Amino acid sequence: MLNMPRVKSRPVGGRAICDGCLPPRRAAAEHSEECGRMAWTLRRDIDRETWKHNGHGKNTVTRKQWACSWPPSTPPVLMLSSRGSKFFSSGGSHLLASGGMHKPGVGVRQMQVMASKDGIGQKKGRQGSGTAVMWFRNDLRVSDNEALLRAWQTSSAVLPVYCLDPRVFSTTYHFGFPKTGELRAQFILESVADLRKNLQKRGLDLVIRVGKPEEIVPNLAQAVGAHTVFGHKETTSEETGVEGRLKGRLAKVEVSSEIPGKSVRNPQLDLVWGGTLYHIDDLPFTPNELPDVYTQFRKGCETKSKIRPAIKMPQQMGPLPDSLEKTGGCGPLPVLADVGLTPREQSPLGVMPFVGGETAGLARLQDYFWAKDKVREYKETRNGMLGADYSTKFSPWLAHGCITPRIICDELRKYEAERVANQSTYWVLFELLWRDYFRFLSIKYGNSIFYLGGPRNVKGLRWSQDKLLFEAWRDGKTGYPLIDANMKELAATGFMSNRGRQIVCSFLVRDMGLDWRLGAEWFETCLLDYDPCSNYGNWTYGAGVGNDPREDRYFSIPKQAQTYDPDGEYVAHWLPQLKNLPKAARHYPKDAYLRPVVPLRFGQPPRNQPSSGQGRGQGHGRGRKPAFRRN
Template sequence: MLSSRGSKFLSSGSQLLASGSMQKSGASARPMHVMASKDGSGQKKGRQGTGTSVMWFRNDLRVSDNEALLRAWQTSSAVLPVYCLDPRVFSTTHVFQFPKTGELRAQFILESVADLRKNLQRRGLDLVIRVGHPEEIVPSLAEAVGAHTVFGHKETCSEETTVEGRLKGRLAKVNVPSEVPGKSVRHPQLDLVWGGTLYHIDDLPFSPNQLPDVYTQFRKACETNSRIRPACKMPHQMGPLPDSVEKIGGCGPLPTLADVGLTPREQSPSGVMHFAGGETAALARLQDYFWVKDKVRAYKETRNGMLGADYSTKFSPWLAHGCITPRTIGEELKKYEGERVANQSTYWVLFELLWRDYFRFLSIKYGNSIFHLGGPRNVKGKSWGQDKLLFEAWRDGKTGYPLIDANMKELAQTGFMSNRGRQIVCSFLVRDMGLDWRLGAEWFETCLLDYDPCSNYGNWTYGAGVGNDPREDRYFSIPKQAQTYDADGEYVAHWLPQLRHLPKTARHFPKDAYLRPIVPLRHGQAPRNQPNSGRQPAFRRN
């Protein structure tokens, strides 16, 4: 079995970073094939280029604050935006062979792609959509339109960087007419731009390989020594498309779930809110949460809630797919602080956004170890179970602990779970059930609308005690968590309506009125019911 993240996706020799040094005051390495922006904002004034460029969209499904798109426009006289729906993203997870992308996230992605096309059309462009492998499709399109450069955003995890490397190799074999005197042909270049973080990688006070292993140290160093770049200001009009669009078969229809073998399924109306994919919905949520409902002023006090639309920002699904950037949120927050109030709550939004940065930079430092059982520290000697009965009870929300079961049902039916809920169900799987943390991480990968590999596996390694942070035992006591965050049992009654008739004080430990707990709790008050003791065969390793 390959040591890399996904054997179906990766060649055995793939690595996170190409060989070669990274240049930046003391710093960090970027693969040799990436031509990175070196100015302060990534922007130039006006359109200065000629010829055709290709803009390759992946996890950056937006027009606003899109430096790769801006540079594609600046350096050409025509831009061909391209999105490839890659079937590998809809295959299976690496260890336990769960569906890699569930129906709800797949639908969110397709909605985001449809919205991106509309927003590009408003600016005089369109979106070429194809189903297949980007490293095959993009070079073919670049050759057909005679593109001098393919622009995109740099990713950090192995599956994505492997595609980047393959694409670069294929482009090197493509010949297009050259505009350089004395040269009849040239190869299209791959220009991958850093984006999607609050702090730009070139502005960190250390290289990613020297990233502190404790978040607080990272945060304080960034806040003291770095600055957040302004969001890119995009032109109102970015056309035209190349004249040769019809030559490549037009832009193509919007894909459907059937194109990747999935059946449509709607988010449950019982969820905290309906998450519609796309930049338009992301910006609407930003406006609603900050300005219309004015909820950000109390974010720090409400962020550990579990029920309702506005206990937290709910930006995460749009951030994960690049429908909005942390910088856009940061700039709106700065405006809010100037016009309304600056307090601990407004700061805490940035605090949480910086956690996303941290996990992304950690994926550069630690590479594929974030996907391995021992985690970044290569922890050994722990006993990790793979009991099928226990995992399925956790997955299906049938553990006998209402707080766990309610959270897992919310995840399955909506693709979302609160941050507090994620910590609780992670602790229960790892500490109380004694199961392999990768079972939980891969099931989250299947279900979450806001899945991205860096944050998901970063959080799971952290919660499982195998992360880069040396603190190992993070136990979340269910009785304590229930009393603190759902004292009246409203959350569990919402997702487990059979508990609604019980007294509020009995909803979390309903005894004979609910399922028998499947395992005893490691700490805290245990229910009177005795746990089941039956076991099923462990998951087969691949």
């Protein structure tokens, strides 16, 4: 996450507009029905920056206007502001949808031919010319990669690019923790190395640079004469800030045009939706209508939407552009020293090794589903804390886009057809849908997910920022073995079970009374599977300031220990000093262990500090920076 100011406008939609609501400068659109779905064929570009949604006021879009489905390839996003509606292509200046806007290197008629029921035309093959740039970020894979497929389809050469952005390795917004710890940084570099290998197998390579994408990518695009930069759309402000600046820089780049009668042109930015189980265009509601209760969201998706299959990618996707040498070549694989970090090995106490990359992610999928057949009992084991296979542990690869929820879903359907379909196989999708939910919520609520008061702007709670208490929690020295074991696992491996995350969150907020953002930012530092939407969504939920008005959960440490670690095996694994104690005493070691730093309590955190939170719509960035102080 990069430290960008809060954007006043917020994206609230990704659905289509109907005939009666077309912008003034759009020519007529025609409906064509294919396999029971609606596809749009658009004939001219739109001035997406100025048109107002006709006849519906400045800031309102009715349900009726969203009735028609936009092609599921590039979701348009509506920005609502005081100046009225704006329509833009996911941060890009050129809407490139299946059967959509004219694409450099591809004629309008060719675009119509490329349309398919899946909106991506993967069966139509390559029909473009010129060079396209594929900008990789949190989509470090070749499989099920729509942006990469589009780059290939609309060009005769593709230049894949990855920028190791130093800002990702700076410090967190409020408390100055390392934004990315050594273990996640190593996972990212492993993923980049694996991506290069997989691209090479398909006739491509990966250009790697250290620096800001908005500075590097335009220079590369100019050097190779690219007509378009493709990538995947992000939703949180630091990432969308990069998108906006990249778009602005590309607008100043001039390259020789391949379109007859046009001498120069600007490379376009086309950012497509990806990385979720349900495509944003297939939701039964717009993001601004997203239910504030997960169950309502889940039921709506399950009854009214369909999960798309993973995209099949071509086996050969080359060549690279002939002008590659003008860019300085592909460059070496980065190392941690490039971003000021020192390598650190995962602890041997870790329950399994986490190796970054698509290859390792797909191998874990095959191992968990087929080799070990563990998915059939997932629902019964998912709350475990010790062992490699009590849960899928797909999350690190999902967070960095090494695999996608759709890849998992396709494999799950195959498993259900060949072996068994039960509550456990369903529950894998149930949990993946939580991940979708938090991502869509980040569109609805914007930067308020980072504020102390959360999306609901909860006021009146007082939070402590006691440095000594936080350090005891961070270092696993609270005097409560269940808390300490989980925190030591996190620091040593970059992973913690879902059950453990809920327990340590509740303890920090409810028992210690600490500012929940301390915990969220420390998780941001440590987690291999960190992504801003899931991390801050879960922390606001656990702190009782999230979007769900019913959030106020307390996890009793004794009850959690008795239920999920009755013999103390987990705590003894991470706290060796407890191994020789009787099993019944491992969670209650008394004088054999540290003295508890706080007593356990129920209810709200102690209100011994004034609130420093900001409500939604106030302040900038992620809210006011608090002082990190000792009480």
